[in-house]
Amino acid sequence: MDTVEELNGTYFYAGRKNLTAAELLFMIFCENTAVQFGIGVADFSAIIAIVSGRNNLSTRGKLANTTKGTSYASKSARAIFGKTKFPFGLSLPTWLGGYTPWTVRRVMVRNIASFVGRSIPLLGVMILASDVTQITYRTLRDYNTIARGNDKVW
Template identity: 40%
Template sequence: MDATEELNGTYFYHGHANLTPQELFNLILSENFANRTGLETTSAAMILAGQPWLPTRGKPVGATKGTSVASRLSRVILKDMRFPRGVSLYMPTGKNISTLKFTKTNRVAAFIGRSIPWLGYAEVVILLQLVAADTRRQYNLIARPKDRIAWASF
């Protein structure tokens, strides 16, 4: 048998025999997710580095308590570097999407430190979209026409 074949109405895929269409889809999804794991590790590291776990002396009322490793390191490396005069950028603050707020800053280190976890979240979304696209393409190439999944194109 080849790497992918049909047998008695079931599928054979990479050594797995008698697979239903759902099992075939799950194997392909798992395989594609594993192929992109390096990207996922980077996302997780960025998200974790941006969590406010380190204690701080004091913060204004309503501010997120604590600071992150990313914020502390960017402040050490970039010290008191500021954007050019008159430039203030909105930076994301908060631990997750439900606490997300935007505040202005003219300090480069604060902007970078607070943007890192959100870049990680964006990378996770991109990872999931890439895995879904790869899975869709590969599954629909293998599956019989009646088992194929019609995906919406947005």
């Protein structure tokens, strides 16, 4: 964080003067976003995991109600695990149908490759959700430390 001062009811932050409360919040948000995504490896891995889960590879014919195509993650998982099943007839949940909560549905699978291939994109989404949560928390924490009176969020 840079020098912070109050000038005539406005804020001075990071070399910028006469910032309103909303502009100050935006500046702190941008700074925290740059710091969070500056870490690199986890965020890059999350993006790769999400993109690898897109079902854009062509595949053999499928039944009428199935999702068309397959993903790089599923193809790689099938190459590694083959048709190996979980021991003791165990079934685990996987998610199908899309990237939004409104189009996704839960399916129970016994095949390890199906579980791994469908879980990789979900891990990517969870990592990015964690990033958004951390950015939001740090932004509000820093902003409320600097802001005065009615300008504070909570």
